[in-house]
Amino acid sequence: FSIYHYIYAQRHLARSPQLIAYAHLIRSLADRGAQWNKYDTHFRQLRHTSPSMQWDVPHMQLYVDALNGTAGDNHKPTGHCFSSKCPFKHACPHCSGPHKAFNCPKKEHAVVANPRQR
Numbered sequence: 001f002s003i004y005h006y007i008y009a010q011r012h013l014a015r016s017p018q019l020i021a022y023a024h025l026i027r028s029l030a031d032r033g034a035q036w037n038k039y040d041t042h043f044r045q046l047r048h049t050s051p052s053m054q055w056d057v058p059h060m061q062l063y064v065d066a067l068n069g070t071a072g073d074n075h076k077p078t079g080h081c082f083s084s085k086c087p088f089k090h091a092c093p094h095c096s097g098p099h100k101a102f103n104c105p106k107k108e109h110a111v112v113a114n115p116r117q118r
Helices: 002-011 013-031 036-049 060-068 107-113
Strands: none
Touching (some): 002 013, 013 036, 013 060
């Protein structure tokens, strides 16, 4: 990240403090055992499509998802997608309902789909 920061700061010197704050956020997510790498990847993707996003303002949905272990799921059954060209249908893959697969009411399918419960 420090190499990225160095290169980015060459063109956007005024945003250097924002990048330092962003690096601190990523380190704090890592210290908590959260999915910091997925937060980072998806935040950068969002920022690429919305360059006005500030580095030092956390994206709350991605932040909460990183803490809950669901960060980076482009496929959001709620219909909130972070990808502008999403190939997914935004529904449960088992029953096409408006919920995540692990919350599927058809438990026999949901248990098989979750490798942690095998």
